[in-house]
Amino acid sequence: MDFALYQSNNGQAPRRRQRPIEERNRAQQAASVAAAALTFGKAARKVHEELKPGWKNEKHAAQWISTLENYVFPKIGDKPLDAITPADCAEVLRPIWLEKAETASRTRQRMHAVLQWAWAHGHITANPASVVYHLLPKQNAKKEHQPAMPWNDLPEFAKAQLRDIEAADSTLAALLFAILTAARSGEVRGVTWGEFDLDSAVWTISGSRMKAGEPHRVPLSSVALALIKRLKEAKRHETLVFPSPRGKVLSDMTLTALLRRVKAKSDTPGRVATLHRFRSSFRDWASEHGYARDLAERTLAHTVANKVDAAYHRTDLLEQRRPMMKAWATHVCGAWASD
Structure with a gap:
């Protein structure tokens, strides 16, 4: 040693x-x-x-x-x-x-x-x-657009599928409300009664539920307002406006399954329209009918990419958007609302 x-x-x-x-x-x-x-x-x-x-x-x-x-x-x-x-x-x-x-x-x-x-x-x-991070096939760089329903096909679709909505059918009601407000799926599926001011006909979504993280106000057309009031009278859930049969938030797949079941026509052969792309239908309609780009973009709650423009983006033009949303509701429901 x-x-x-x-x-x-x-x-x-x-x-x-x-x-x-x-x-x-x-x-x-x-x-x-x-x-x-x-x-x-x-x-x-x-x-x-x-x-x-x-x-x-x-x-x-x-x-x-x-x-x-x-x-x-x-x-x-x-x-x-x-x-x-x-x-x-x-x-x-x-x-x-x-x-x-x-x-x-x-x-x-x-x-x-x-x-x-x-x-x-x-x-x-x-x-x-x-x-x-292992070897997998190369993903397509080009993003495939989701199928959208052409705006001029919406009235007949609404007349065939949405005119006789019962208060108990949350899925159809959620679909119609999403179309009328041009809102995103998650914003509609998670809506609660406390987000509505029915007297002022305004739906206010908190920033925590918005993609951009900012609160968003939606002016309700008379058709959208009537739908919400009807649902409130039936009130199937204390908090959720569009509850699932189990009393939870509707899943996105439930709405997708509905659109497949009713074979919602789209601009892509062999595919049905997706819920999200009804926003595109609204955007195309607004452009075709001469509405200002700013009004349509604020309706869709799109983020302003230009920093200078964003600095002056102080108002949501709520009242200016009302006539546009009224005209949109008339376009969607006019085929059967006047029956």
Whole structure:
């Protein structure tokens, strides 16, 4: 035994130094034990809770976790973190990689965020990027437009499908209200009674529910106002205006299924119109009928891209938009409202 080493240890036998390989193996073993108790689903929810306070938009927070719930959890949600392979991630992404390119990209980013968190906390030892960012077919750079119903086909569609709405049919009522207000699907599906001022015929959507994060006011035409009043008389839910049969917010897929069922005509052969693209129908109608671009853009609550223009974008032109929304409602419902 080296006497000098013995003395330096106060007479104790020298400690055996661990080799780097042994240390690495011990770290990997500890990570495996920790990961075995933590599934991808549990880790994702934990990451979501930690990130949520930093997000100003509640809609984004809800979308972040719902993306994983819809596309990832069914396949690897119950799988231990250290057991997740590149093949697993490819299996999750492949069905939507080309059909829903934007959704797929966001899903991959969020999967990577979860695995990054797991790596930082010692639950996995593999590089998160090597697990998630693997070879997949090249996505189309050109974005495919969603099918829209031509504005001049709307009156006949409304007459055939929307004229005899019963107060109990939230789905049809939500569809008609979305068309009349040119609002986004999420804004309509999540609307609550407290957002309406029926005396002033105004619907005010809080910034937390808007894509741009800013409050938005919608002038209600007499047709839209009458629809809301009729629904309020029946009042199937204390909070939600368009509740699902289970008393929750209507899903986007429910409205999509309705449009498929009624075979809503579109400008794309072989495809039905989507709810979101009724906003395009309104925009085309407004242009064709000579309404100012600013009025139509404010109705759609589009963000002003030009910073100089945005600085002067101080008013929402609510009262100036009223005649336009009245004319739009007359166009949509005129074929049967005058019967």
